[in-house]
Each structure stands twice: as structure tokens, then as C-alpha cells.
Amino acid sequence: MQANQHSTQQVQKLAIIGAGTMGTGIAIVAARGGCKTFIFDHRAGLAERAIDQAKIFLDRSVNKGKMTVHERDEIIDRMQAVDQLDQLADVDLVIEAVFESLQVKHEVFQALNQVCKPSCLFASNTSTISITEIAGGSGRDDRFIGLHFCLPAQLMKLVEVSRGLNTSDECFERAWAFCEHVGQRPVHTQDTPGFVLNYFLIPFNNDAIRLVEQGVASPADIDVAIKAALGYAMGPFELLDLVGMDTQLLLCEAMHGLTHENRAACPPLVKRMIAAGRLGKKTGIGFHRYSDQKIFGA
Amino acid sequence: MTIIQAGQSRSFSEDALEALAAVKSDPSMLVFLGAQAGASYQQWMQAESSQHRDLTLILIELDLECLGQYTGESQGLEGSKVLGFARYLIGQKPTALVELVRQPGSCEQAIAKARNCFETLGLKLAICADRPGRIVDRLIRPYLNAALRRLDEGLASAKDLDATLRMGLGYPHGPIALLDQMGLADHAKRSSYLAQALGDVDFIPARRAQVALEREKQSDGSRTQS
Numbered sequence: 153m154q155a156n157q158h159s160t161q162q163v164q165k166l167a168i169i170g171a172g173t174m175g176t177g178i179a180i181v182a183a184r185g186g187c188k189t190f191i192f193d194h195r196a197g198l199a200e201r202a203i204d205q206a207k208i209f210l211d212r213s214v215n216k217g218k219m220t221v222h223e224r225d226e227i228i229d230r231m232q233a234v235d236q237l238d239q240l241a242d243v244d245l246v247i248e249a250v251f252e253s254l255q256v257k258h259e260v261f262q263a264l265n266q267v268c269k270p271s272c273l274f275a276s277n278t279s280t281i282s283i284t285e286i287a288g289g290s291g292r293d294d295r296f297i298g299l300h301f302c303l304p305a306q307l308m309k310l311v312e313v314s315r316g317l318n319t320s321d322e323c324f325e326r327a328w329a330f331c332e333h334v335g336q337r338p339v340h341t342q343d344t345p346g347f348v349l350n351y352f353l354i355p356f357n358n359d360a361i362r363l364v365e366q367g368v369a370s371p372a373d374i375d376v377a378i379k380a381a382l383g384y385a386m387g388p389f390e391l392l393d394l395v396g397m398d399t400q401l402l403l404c405e406a407m408h409g410l411t412h413e414n415r416a417a418c419p420p421l422v423k424r425m426i427a428a429g430r431l432g433k434k435t436g437i438g439f440h441r442y443s444d445q446k447i448f449g450a
Numbered sequence: 451m452t453i454i455q456a457g458q459s460r461s462f463s464e465d466a467l468e469a470l471a472a473v474k475s476d477p478s479m480l481v482f483l484g485a486q487a488g489a490s491y492q493q494w495m496q497a498e499s500s501q502h503r504d505l506t507l508i509l510i511e512l513d514l515e516c517l518g519q520y521t522g523e524s525q526g527l528e529g530s531k532v533l534g535f536a537r538y539l540i541g542q543k544p545t546a547l548v549e550l551v552r553q554p555g556s557c558e559q560a561i562a563k564a565r566n567c568f569e570t571l572g573l574k575l576a577i578c579a580d581r582p583g584r585i586v587d588r589l590i591r592p593y594l595n596a597a598l599r600r601l602d603e604g605l606a607s608a609k610d611l612d613a614t615l616r617m618g619l620g621y622p623h624g625p626i627a628l629l630d631q632m633g634l635a636d637h638a639k640r641s642s643y644l645a646q647a648l649g650d651v652d653f654i655p656a657r658r659a660q661v662a663l664e665r666e667k668q669s670d671g672s673r674t675q676s
Binding site: 369 | 540547574575576578579584585586588590592593600605610611613614618620621622623628652
């Protein structure tokens with residue numbers, strides 16, 4: 153009886169922790185899917201900025217005729233910035249999208265475990281760290297799941313759903329149902345480094361950076377080559393600029409630390425670009441230059 | 451433009467060759483096409499080297515080899531109006547990409563002329579240094595080998611691997627479907643060449659590709675015997 157109650161309990165209110173590029177995208181997905189969506193970021197003003205960026209993104213959808221002004225306003229009304237974790241006591245699901253540090257994630261979930269109701273599920277959007285390891289420090293490892301959205305989350309349908317060793321069936325089913333409810337396409341992946349997507353993507357992007365380091369070709373030429381030969385929507389450097397060099401460094405460190413595979417090791421150029429403030433689209437310059445910092449698709 | 455054909459071109463079909471010849475009536479361009487394009491250029495240089503100075507662009511079609519094999523190299527200063535190029539193929543199907551191979555001292559006017567020529571044909575041009583695998587093969591061969599290894603290790607089914615990369619990254623096809631189009635045995639040959647040229651273990655063909663290559667050899671052997 154208990155299991156059935158859990159598996160059918162619809163997620164209606166959720167919280168996004170971390171209002172960066174990923175957090176903002178996931179918030180748009182959740183609010184668009186009908187969920188009351190709270191956004192928390194310990195950095196002042198970022199949660200509010202995420203809602204501003206969502207408005208810009210949704211305005212474009214309105215301009216393209218994909219939604220009405222009324223629908224846009226309803227979605228925005230479902231988004232709410234909060235500045236205290238105890239405002240999240242009644243949410244059904246928390247999705248963490250803070251940067252890739254096991255220690256930081258443990259601190260976030262330990263704090264959340266003190267305030268969220270017992271039936272609330274915890275999810276991490278980590279792309280490299282073991283779900284079982286994050287769950288182990290959360291205080292509720294049976295109600296913990298990996299929900300890895302893809303960048304840009306507001307446009308990409310895929311969610312990699314990974315269970316930790318102690319994740320309950322009920323938790324998995326509710327998380328899966330949530331993904332489908334908000335219009336995403338969940339796929340079940342193993343709790344292994346990088347799951348499927350980043351296991352392939354991080355080394356591929358590093359290989360591209362090494363071609364630049366070795367003087368084989370420019371970022372622009374590599375982007376042209378990959379798009380023209382393989383039909384990819386974005387070249388590796390366009391994608392890296394969207395991800396951000398700071399995030400790429402963290403992804404590499406997490407993945408290489410687990411796999412020790414050479415291709416996962418961070419190329420030195422990434423660290424030099426971070427030192428030079430060339431983080432990607434968010435700073436206006438990465439491998440390419442940008443005239444605006446709107447989120448992708450806006 | 452003069453075209454000297456030495457074997458079948460990997461880059462252009464007969465129809466496309468006519469378009470290539472028609473697109474420029476520039477007599478200062480010379481193009482060597484076909485599997486023996488580089489050797490043909492070397493023979494031409496020995497016999498007709500006096501004509502070399504009247505030309506502004508010489509293009510040599512490449513397969514996996516480096517341009518320097520035909521032009522020679524000199525302490526990192528090599529380069530002239532002779533450029534290499536290769537159309538990228540998925541299996542036997544040509545894509546829109548032409549990789550244009552330059553050397554450190556390549557003539558910028560020759561590069562600009564080559565760009566104009568290929569772009570007039572509706573092709574996309576990416577300029578790269580004269581290195582094994584150029585751009586696309588350098589990036590996708592390790593990726594495809596990793597996908598085959600992970601398939602063997604049971605990370606996910608072939609269908610789920612492809613679906614995840616298609617939906618997650620917007621790729622038109624996942625790695626296993628791409629290998630189907632390219633041919634596993636052909637992937638093994640090209641990746642093996644690059645493993646030797648680059649000395650990089652990530653290019654060593656994955657088990658499934660090696661199996662496909664061995665089966666192709668067995669099949670070729672059977673046909674020869676019969």
C-alpha cells in the first residue's frame with residue numbers, strides 16, 4: 153500500500169537548487185510542465201535572474217507562435233525565487249544543480265534533509281559524480297535519484313535517470329513519472345562515471361581542445377568540420393562555450409578522478425582560458441565571441 | 451582549371467567532376483585527383499616543373515596520408531601553392547565537408563582561391579594542418595572505439611547508447627548507427643592506420659571492429675580461392 157501511494161504521488165511542487173545555466177533550464181522545464189517551481193541560489197540575485205532569463209526565453213516562444221501570452225504568464229507565475237531553504241519544507245522533489253563537488257552537494261542535501269518533508273525526493277543533476285556517493289551523504293539515500301538533464305535543458309528532451317545502490321523502486325518510479333509528466337524523455341542509465349552522455353562527450357570535447365593546442369585547426373574550422381561531416385547541430389567549441397570552461401574543468405576533474413582515462417584529463421588550455429576570464433558565452437568570450445549572454449534558444 | 455586524374459577520386463563522382471571543371475575556367479589552377487593523385491603530382495613535377503611557376507594553385511586529393519609525403523618538408527617552414535584536400539565520406543557517401551590541408555608556409559592566396567573554388571560548389575571548407583587524421587577522423591575514431599568497448603562492457607544496449615546521444619546532444623545518429631553507415635571493417639582500417647601514425651592507444655580498433663575486419667579478410671580470401 154505504501155509503495156503504491158508513493159509511486160502514484162505526482163510531483164506538484166519542486167525546488168531547483170542552483171540557478172546557473174542548468175538550474176535555469178530545468179526550472180523552465182518544470183514550470184512549463186505545470187509544477188510550482190521554487191528556485192534557490194545562495195548567491196544573491198541569481199534566482200531572480202533565472203526567472204528573468206526564463207521570461208526572455210519564453211517571449212521568443214510567444215513570438216514564434218509556440219505559446220500564447222497567457223500561457224507564458226502562467227509559466228512565469230509558477231516560478232518563484234526563494235532565499236531561505238526552510239521555504240522548501242513542502243516540496244515533493246528537490247533537484248540539485250550546483251557545481252560538481254561531492255562535499256558541496258553533501259552540505260546542500262544535509263541542510264535540505266533538515267527542512268524537507270519525509271516524502272520529498274532528492275535528485276541530483278550531477279553528470280559525473282556517483283549517485284550512490286551523493287545519496288550516501290544526503291540522509292535519505294532510499295529517496296535519492298540521479299536526474300541528469302542535458303544542456304540546454306529547456307530544449308533537450310533527454311533525462312538520464314540513474315539509481316543509487318539504495319534507491320527504492322518507489323523513488324525511481326516517481327522520478328520517472330515526473331520526467332514524463334513535464335514532457336521529458338527519461339532513459340535508464342547505470343550509476344557509472346559520466347553515465348552515458350558525459351562518458352562520451354567530455355573526452356570528445358577534450359580531444360577537440362587538444363587539436364587546437366596542437367595547432368591542427370582553429371575552433372571555428374573544427375566546428376565547421378564536425379557540423380558538415382556529421383550533421384551535428386553544434387560544433388564542439390560552440391557546445392563548450394555554452395557549458396563554460398569552469399564547468400568543463402570540474403567535469404574533467406570529476407571524471408578523470410574516477411576513470412583515470414587520459415582522454416578525460418583536462419587540457420591545459422582550459423585552465424588558461426579560465427585564468428583569462430574566457431569562460432564561454434556567459435562571459436561573452438570563450439572559443440568564440442558573443443554579443444549577448446542570453447540563454448540558448450532565447 | 452586542369453584536372454589530372456590518377457585513379458578513382460574519393461571526393462568527386464564523374465558528375466561532380468564536370469561541375470568542378472566547369473566552375474572555374476582559371477588556367478592557373480591544377481587539380482590532381484584519384485587514389486594515385488600524390489604520385490601523379492610527383493611525376494608531373496619531374497616532367498613539367500617549368501609549368502609550376504605559371505600556376506597559382508595546385509590541389510592534391512588525399513586519402514589518409516600527409517601532403518608532405520609528396521611535397522617534402524623542411525624544418526617546419528615548408529609550404530607553397532600546393533595544398534591537399536579530402537572530401538569526408540561516411541561509408542561511400544560524400545558529405546558536404548572538404549578538409550583543406552595546409553603547411554606552415556602555405557600561400558594565403560592559394561588558400562583563398564581553394565576556398566572560393568570549393569564553396570562555389572556548395573561545399574563546406576575546414577582548413578587544417580598536415581597531420582594524420584586531420585580533423586574529423588582525429589575526433590571520431592576514439593569516440594567510436596569507446597562506444598564499441600562500452601557496448602561490450604554492457605553500459606547500455608546499442609539502441610539505448612544511440613538514443614541517449616541522439617536525444618541528449620541532438621546528434622542525427624548515435625555512434626553505433628554511425629558505424630553501421632561507415633562500415634565496421636573500414637573503421638578498423640582507418641583507426642588502425644591512425645593508431646600507428648599517432649602512437650595513441652585510443653585509436654587501436656575496438657574488438658568488434660577487429661572482428662569485422664577479420665571477417666572481411668576471410669570473405670575476400672574465399673572469393674579469391676573460388
